[in-house]
Amino acid sequence: MKRKKLLILGGGLSLLLVLGLSLSGMRNKGIPVQVAKVGREDIQAKVSANGTIQAVTKADISANVMGQVTRVAVHEGDVVKKGQFLMEIDPRNAQANADAMRANLEAARSQLDSANAALTQAQSDYRRAQANWKAGIIAQADFEKARTTFETAQADQKTAQRRMDQAKANLVQSDVGLGYSTITAPMDGVVTARRIEPGETAVPGIQNQPGTVLLTISDMSKVEAEMEVDEASIPTVKLGQEAQVHIDAYPNKVFQGQVTEVGGSPITKTSTNDATKFKVKVWIKNPPADIKPGLSAEADIFTGNRSQVVAVPFQALVMQDVKPKPGQSPKPGSPREVEGVYLIEHGKAKFTPVQTGLMGDLSVEVVSGLKGGETLITGPNRALREMKDGEAVRAEKAPAKPAA
Numbered sequence: 001m002k003r004k005k006l007l008i009l010g011g012g013l014s015l016l017l018v019l020g021l022s023l024s025g026m027r028n029k030g031i032p033v034q035v036a037k038v039g040r041e042d043i044q045a046k047v048s049a050n051g052t053i054q055a056v057t058k059a060d061i062s063a064n065v066m067g068q069v070t071r072v073a074v075h076e077g078d079v080v081k082k083g084q085f086l087m088e089i090d091p092r093n094a095q096a097n098a099d100a101m102r103a104n105l106e107a108a109r110s111q112l113d114s115a116n117a118a119l120t121q122a123q124s125d126y127r128r129a130q131a132n133w134k135a136g137i138i139a140q141a142d143f144e145k146a147r148t149t150f151e152t153a154q155a156d157q158k159t160a161q162r163r164m165d166q167a168k169a170n171l172v173q174s175d176v177g178l179g180y181s182t183i184t185a186p187m188d189g190v191v192t193a194r195r196i197e198p199g200e201t202a203v204p205g206i207q208n209q210p211g212t213v214l215l216t217i218s219d220m221s222k223v224e225a226e227m228e229v230d231e232a233s234i235p236t237v238k239l240g241q242e243a244q245v246h247i248d249a250y251p252n253k254v255f256q257g258q259v260t261e262v263g264g265s266p267i268t269k270t271s272t273n274d275a276t277k278f279k280v281k282v283w284i285k286n287p288p289a290d291i292k293p294g295l296s297a298e299a300d301i302f303t304g305n306r307s308q309v310v311a312v313p314f315q316a317l318v319m320q321d322v323k324p325k326p327g328q329s330p331k332p333g334s335p336r337e338v339e340g341v342y343l344i345e346h347g348k349a350k351f352t353p354v355q356t357g358l359m360g361d362l363s364v365e366v367v368s369g370l371k372g373g374e375t376l377i378t379g380p381n382r383a384l385r386e387m388k389d390g391e392a393v394r395a396e397k398a399p400a401k402p403a404a
Contacts, residue, residue, distance in 0.1 A: 030347055030392035034379040038372050041311045043365045045304040045358040047237055049280065051227035053247065053295040055218035056283065059187055062213055063202035064180040065089060074215070076194050080185040086215060089202050091181035098174040101167070108160070108167040115153070115160035122146075122153035185217055192218040192293050223287045225257065225297045228267060228277040236303040237262055243282045248296040250288060257282040259301060304358050310370050311363040312354075316341050316378045318385070320351055340369070342377040342387055344395065349377060351389040 067089040074086050129146035132138040193216035196202065203212050225245050229237055243257040263279035282299050319337045340353040354369030377384065377393065387393075 030394035031349075031383055031387070032396045033344075033349075033377045033383055033393045035344060035395045036313070036316075036376050036378050038310060038312060038366075038370050038374045038376050040308045040372055041360075041363060043306045043309055043311055043358045043360040043363060044302060045236070045360060047229060047233040047301045047303055048298065049227040049229045049233075049301070050296070050298050051225050051280075052293075053223055053284075053291060053297050054226055054293045055189075055192070055220055056222040056224050057187070058189070058192070058216060058218040058293075060213045061086070061183060061186070061215040061217065063089060063183075063204045065094060065177055066202065066204055067091075067093065067181065068201050069196050069198050069214075072194070072196065072198055074191050074194065076191050078191045080189060080191060080217060082185055082187050084185045086183045086185055087196070088183070089181045091178060094174070094178040094181050098171070098178045101171040101174040105164075105167040105171050108164040112157075112160040112164045115157040119150075119153040119157040122150040126150035183214070187217060187219060189217040189219040192216045192220075218293055220287075220291060220293070223284050223291055223293075224260065225282045225284060225299050227280045227282060227297075227299050227301075229280045229301075231266070231276040231278065234262070234278045234280075237280055237301055238303070241301055241303060243299050243301040245282060245284055246298045246300075247291075248298075249292075253288075255287065256285045257299060258285065259283075306358055306365055309357070310366045310372050311360070312341055312366055312370070312376060313363055313378055314359075315381060316376055316384070317354075317356070317364065318342065318351075318387075320389075342384065344375040344377060344393060347392055347394065349387050349389065349391050349393045 069087060070090050071088040072086070074080060080086070126146045126149070129138060129143045133140065133143035193213070195212070196214040202214060237259060239259055239262060241259045243259060245255040245257045247253070247255065259280060260283045261279070261281035265278075266276050267279055269276070280301070282301065317339060318341065319339055322336055322338050338353050339356065340351050342349045343352050344350070352369055352374075355367045357365035357367045359365075375395075377387070
């Protein structure tokens with residue numbers, strides 16, 4: 001029995017020894033990695049963002065007078081022409097005020113006519129008194145009295161003229177207020193919003209607060225996508241860059257666009273957890289005829305391109321800590337990490353710092369550090385994360401592609 005146990009124990013030790021030698025042999029051969037040749041390709045950099053469709057030109061119509069809406073002649077989706085009647089706010093108060101101002105104007109006109117007549121008579125009496133006084137016919141006191149009457153008539157005439165001018169201005173102002181009761185289209189377009197119904201009260205703006213928007217007229221012949229671009233991408237977005245816009249309502253179509261506005265200040269956050277984003281407007285060159293504002297859209301803004309540049313896959317890039325030379329301390333402001341890739345040289349991994357440029361969909365441009373033709377380690381990701389400079393590696397065969 002003891003001999004049997006010893007044989008089993010000896011066999012187990014032999015198996016462990018064989019497995020250990022096998023693993024050691026595999027380690028000595030190097031870590032299995034995936035590789036690729038560094039080549040050249042065309043890089044197209046782009047920034048993707050989400051947003052909504054809106055008209056380039058639109059008018060939000062608010063009330064300039066307070067009152068009850070008595071008529072609304074349009075509905076959402078109606079096509080309107082400039083000057084077309086849209087709605088009416090109860091004009092009775094404005095009409096009564098205009099009538100009162102017109103009556104005041106007539107009264108002021110009558111007063112001015114009387115003042116003019118009085119001035120003409122006083123002027124005639126003054127001239128006659130002046131001639132008689134010089135001829136010695138009347139006394140000095142009578143002449144002074146005629147002159148005073150003339151000067152008073154002049155003052156009264158000027159006062160009446162000012163009242164007349166004020167009455168005219170009040171009438172013009174009242175007519176303007178009466179005109180505010182009738183709202184017409186300020187431009188050709190489509191009614192894209194109607195937020196008021198007959199019987200409701202329109203409220204005008206007060207000081208810096210705008211009034212209630214009653215209607216919105218949009219010119220949908222020229223539309224744009226208002227996008228929200230994150231702060232990391234906004235430095236590469238410039239005016240005039242080309243873009244492709246995908247609208248959710250038209251899933252099988254791609255619309256060409258162009259950047260027409262890049263926001264200079266961030267969009268106001270609704271909460272502290274929101275990311276910082278900037279507004280970018282993309283004009284859509286070929287919008288569909290039935291497009292509507294508010295549709296969800298996604299835009300790819302092309303921020304640059306390079307032809308036949310040295311490029312590597314994104315997954316091949318790694319970050320390595322910068323270690324100061326023995327006896328030296330890192331300089332203030334110096335980078336703590338350096339970006340690079342691992343190459344295979346003589347069966348070992350060699351970390352090579354690189355400087356990157358444009359980023360494409362799957363690859364990134366290498367501005368310096370590689371010339372092309374090198375054997376690049378592209379994976380697996382775990383091996384790249386744990387890899388050390390100078391570690392032995394061996395290239396794996398690429399897995400066979402599955403049949404279609």
